[in-house]
Amino acid sequence: MDNPAPGTGDSPLAAISAELAAPLRPYLEAAAEEMVLEIQGMVPEYARPLDSKYGRRMRWTVRETIRHFIDAIGRPDFDWSELAGIYARIGAHEARSGRNLDGLQTAIRVSGQVACRRFIKDAQRLNWSLQLLGQITESLFVFLERLAGAAAQGYAAAQEQVVTERERSRWRLRDLLVADPPASREAIAELARSAHWDLPRTLALVAVRPPLGQPPPVMPPSILADWHGSSPYLVVPDPDGPAQERLITSLVRDCAAAIGPTVPLTRGALSLRWARHALELVERGVIPEKGPVRCLDHIPTLVTAMSEEIIEVALAERLAPLMELPPHRREPLVRTLLTYMENRDNAVAAAERLLVHEQTVRYRIRRLEEMLGDALTDPDRRLEMLLLLHTWVHFGREPAAEEPPAPRPLSVRFA
Numbered sequence: 001m002d003n004p005a006p007g008t009g010d011s012p013l014a015a016i017s018a019e020l021a022a023p024l025r026p027y028l029e030a031a032a033e034e035m036v037l038e039i040q041g042m043v044p045e046y047a048r049p050l051d052s053k054y055g056r057r058m059r060w061t062v063r064e065t066i067r068h069f070i071d072a073i074g075r076p077d078f079d080w081s082e083l084a085g086i087y088a089r090i091g092a093h094e095a096r097s098g099r100n101l102d103g104l105q106t107a108i109r110v111s112g113q114v115a116c117r118r119f120i121k122d123a124q125r126l127n128w129s130l131q132l133l134g135q136i137t138e139s140l141f142v143f144l145e146r147l148a149g150a151a152a153q154g155y156a157a158a159q160e161q162v163v164t165e166r167e168r169s170r171w172r173l174r175d176l177l178v179a180d181p182p183a184s185r186e187a188i189a190e191l192a193r194s195a196h197w198d199l200p201r202t203l204a205l206v207a208v209r210p211p212l213g214q215p216p217p218v219m220p221p222s223i224l225a226d227w228h229g230s231s232p233y234l235v236v237p238d239p240d241g242p243a244q245e246r247l248i249t250s251l252v253r254d255c256a257a258a259i260g261p262t263v264p265l266t267r268g269a270l271s272l273r274w275a276r277h278a279l280e281l282v283e284r285g286v287i288p289e290k291g292p293v294r295c296l297d298h299i300p301t302l303v304t305a306m307s308e309e310i311i312e313v314a315l316a317e318r319l320a321p322l323m324e325l326p327p328h329r330r331e332p333l334v335r336t337l338l339t340y341m342e343n344r345d346n347a348v349a350a351a352e353r354l355l356v357h358e359q360t361v362r363y364r365i366r367r368l369e370e371m372l373g374d375a376l377t378d379p380d381r382r383l384e385m386l387l388l389l390h391t392w393v394h395f396g397r398e399p400a401a402e403e404p405p406a407p408r409p410l411s412v413r414f415a
Contacts, residue, residue, distance in 0.1 A: 013139045018074025020136070023126055025070055027118070032063045035114045039107045045099065046107060061086060062111065069143060087147045088154030095158035104151055112144045169195035174224035177235055178205065180269035188265055197224070200237030202262050205272035206248060206292065207279040208232040209256040217251050233272055248292055256282050257292040277302055286395055304391045311391045318388055321371040336364040338389040341382070 036059055040047040048054040064086065072078040094104055116137060123133045173191045176183045192199050209232070210216075216227035224235035236248060239262055248259065258278035260271030274295045281287045286305070287298050295302060304311060316323065322330050336354060340361060343349035347365065351358040368376060375381050 013069075013072045013078075013143065014074070014076035016073050016132075016135060016139065020132075021070050021073040024073075024122065027122075028063065028066050028070065031066055031114065031118055032059060034118075035062050035066075035111045038110045038114050042110050043103045043106050045103050061090070065111070065147070069140070083147070084150040087150040088157075091151035091154030091156075092158035094151075095155045101148075101152060101155055105148060108144050108148050108151075112140060115140055166194075166196055170197065170224055173197060174226060174235055177203065177224070177265070177268040178233075178272050182266040182269060185266055196221075198222070198237070199265065202238055202240070202264060203268060203271070204236050204239035204262045205260040205268055205275050206234040206236055206252065207258045207260070207272065207275035208234060208252055209279060209283065211254060214254065217253075219251070220247070223247075223251065231276060233275070235268065252292055256289060258282060259292050259294045261295050274302065277305060281305055300387070300390050301394055304387060304395065308391070308395070311388060314384075315388050315392060318375065318384070319372070319392075333364055333368055334389060334392055336361055337368050337376075338386070338393050340365055341386055341389070 036050070039058070039062075046058060048058070050056070050059065065083065068080070068083045072080070090104060091101065094101055119133060119136060119140070122128065128136075169191060173188070173195045176188060176191055189199055208227070210227070216225065219225050219234075222237055226233055234248075234251065236244060236259075238244065239248070239259070248257075256279060258275045260273075260275030260278075263271045278287060278293050278295045278298060281298070281301060282289050282293055287293055287301060319334075322333065325333070336350065336356075339353050340347065340350040343353065347358045347361040351361045354361065365376075375385060
């Protein structure tokens with residue numbers, strides 16, 4: 001311990017006559033009982049039944065403290081390590097119990113007040129001089145101060161260990177929430193208790209791509225984070241609502257980020273998987289980056305991205321007539337058709353979105369009907385057509401051109 005043990009070095013206890021100890025010793029038990037009662041009246045968390053295990057332990061600690069004080073009077077070589085260890089363990093217990101040191105410090109102060117009152121009575125009974133009373137009172141305050149220091153050191157050491165253990169539990173919980181196959185709700189709840197993490201009803205995973213070298217933001221206790229992994233992510237409890245949305249936005253400021261769907265506790269892997277798909281599309285420029293991207297706002301794009309190969313082949317077959325047009329004529333037709341279908345075949349609404357005249361939209365649709373025939377009016381093909389057009393426009397995909405046949409090898413005869 002950095003602080004000296006109580007009563008060592010320049011402690012006034014060593015300078016007091018050893019003869020002073022004997023008349024104090026018979027009153028040890030009475031002093032201890034008075035201190036315990038005062039402590040219980042002033043510190044609610046210590047107000048336990050005296051015959052309980054906690055009550056007996058408190059009485060023993062107070063008695064040992066008084067005994068050490070009396071035994072050290074007039075003894076400069078007195079070993080205080082035992083009492084310092086007792087108070088270090090008390091401080092550690094407070095840390096592990098999740099309490100601060102306010103209660104213990106109040107108990108020490110109250111004990112000092114009781115001791116001072118009794119010293120004043122003893123001074124009259126034992127004919128102490130004012131100088132001696134002042135000397136023993138001064139030694140008491142030094143003694144109590146150093147006991148508080150020992151408790152604080154024990155508290156700090158235990159708190160560091162508790163924080164480390166809690167952090168390890170948080171890391172394990174974070175990993176468990178995205179496990180695939182998923183963990184049981186019971187396993188999640190048990191680990192959440194160890195991590196001091198309140199179980200939410202739902203959660204969402206946020207995939208993040210921070211700029212190189214950017215330190216992680218200060219995370220609130222409710223957020224579980226893997227910021228330094230190869231694919232960073234956050235676990236956000238009960239993510240729906242404006243408050244959580246603002247929190248997410250503040251945490252991923254200056255980062256590319258995608259928010260997975262809100263899911264039950266055991267479906268975190270699903271939310272993270274789709275968040276990562278969306279983030280990949282943001283980085284490819286398929287989904288525009290305007291703050292954190294929400295997966296559920298881009299379902300067609302995400303679904304299409306999972307089927308790019310088959311859709312590219314289908315584009316070449318289903319939209320073959322459009323392929324025959326040069327790009328400068330083809331692109332306006334494709335964008336017009338997609339916008340027209342997205343607006344329920346409303347030419348006026350499509351024109352407003354495309355910033356063209358409605359007659360232009362109607363003219364282009366007539367051209368497309370001539371080129372594609374029944375495909376535009378067949379209800380069974382409508383969803384397919386929307387999917388293909390969405391891929392063409394948003395993914396920047398041209399329909400896959402048919403590969404030319406490989407050249408035939410030359411046949412050479414040797415005479």
